[in-house]
Amino acid sequence: MPRSTSSFLATLGSSFMQALQELRTNKLRTFLSLLGISIGIFCIIAVLTVLDSMESSIRKSMENLGSDVLYVNRKPWIPEEGEYKWWEYLQRPPMSLQEMRRLEQEVPGIRYAAIATRGQVTVKYQDNSLKGVVAYGVSPFFDKLQNIDIETGRYLSDAELSGGSYVAVIGSEVADALFGATHALNHVIYFEGKGFNVVGVIKKSGQNMAGFDFDNCIIYSYGVAGSIKDLRSLDWENDPMVMLKAKPGVSIDELKDEVTGELRALRRIRPGGKNNFSINQLSQVSERLGAVFGVVDVIGSIIGGFSLLVGAFGIANIMFVTVKERTRVIGLKKAIGARRPVILFEFLTEAIILCIIGGLMGIVAVFLLSLLLTYGVDFEVTLTFRNVFLGVFISAAVGIIAGLMPARRAARLDPVVAIRSV
DSSP: OOHHHHHHHHHHHHHHHHHHHHHHHTHHHHHHHHHHHHHHHHHHHHHHHHHHHHHHHHHHHHHHHOSSEEEEESSOSSOGGGSOOHHHHTTSOOOOHHHHHHHHHHOTTEEEEEEEEEEEEEEEETTEEEEEEEEEEEOTTHHHHSOOOEEEEOOOOHHHHHHTOSEEEEOHHHHHHHHTTSOOTTOEEEETTEEEEEEEEEOOOOBOTTSOBSSSEEEEEHHHHHHHSOTTOOOTTOOOEEEEEEOTTOOHHHHHHHHHHHHHHHTTOOTTOOOSSEEEOHHHHHHHHHHHHHHHHHHHHHHHHHHHHHHHHHHHHHHHHHHHHTHHHHHHHHHTTOOHHHHHHHHHHHHHHHHHHHHHHHHHHHHHHHHHHHHHSSOOOOOOHHHHHHHHHHHHHHHHHHHHHHHHHHHTOOHHHHHHOO
């Protein structure tokens, strides 16, 4: 091994041992100084990890639902013209089954079309009752536009949905609340004064980006929904949604233009007049969330930056004290031939190691937080290698900044004066 490499490794090992010695000798002082680094790294890496996980979840949701689906209803997901004018949206006529069928016939770019209405109901089975269940009245092809995985039983057939049969599939939470350990299939549940035979239970999936909660729901025929309630009502809660999936090779923007033109013609909207419907896309939500994530990322970085600044002052203070405590040792090293760069490198490396230790404490805290969120609140959070590397890199950078001045002071000490110091 070349002498220069051997000398470098020896200095590195010595610096590492000195950092550990500092931790052992002055446990409380060193811990409190490292706490600033730990908190700073925790803030930055925790924000990045949670945002990365949320972004990954959104991507998966978009992949499952498809980015080639339009959602047409009264209310926009994102405020139009910068303000959410609910009083205007309230006056818009709801979408209808007839309009959906007309779009399906007249717009060649549509592959699948379905309509769904929703409302909260109280569901009963024998002596058990469950409030706040979301009831979705849907038409055929709804399952082609939403990702519905059946755990037991089956989904509703096109004949049942078109013919208005009193059958339903229910979410996992509804099945657990009403039936417990009992099998839910082929039992009759009641809501809105009607009885529905349960033919399937949906696998637990959570609420998706389009706003459908298939865990706490009942899915039944749109025709039956029309016989139970007034689907043409201007009531704010009544908002039937038409979902349209583009054919392969048809862009979502092209389909949106065709649907807009056809709906304006159907509703006899004059040229230049405002639309009395909203066409929503998942990309709108993801773009808005991306902007929100960006703001949260900046805020987390600023908070973490202040913590790192405090931590850097703490590390610099430790190193200045260390230089003073080892003044005679530094003088002896310089007297027997140690050059300034070696002394500077030794103390700078020690500062970097201390900061990395503090950073690793913060990364461990982020890892524990990810486990808590994943297994405690059922939100999958993954600490990636990229974020671990970033945390270590930032810690090392802070160590260089915090340790540079103390290391330069140590390197510039006069050996004679240093040896004579008490």
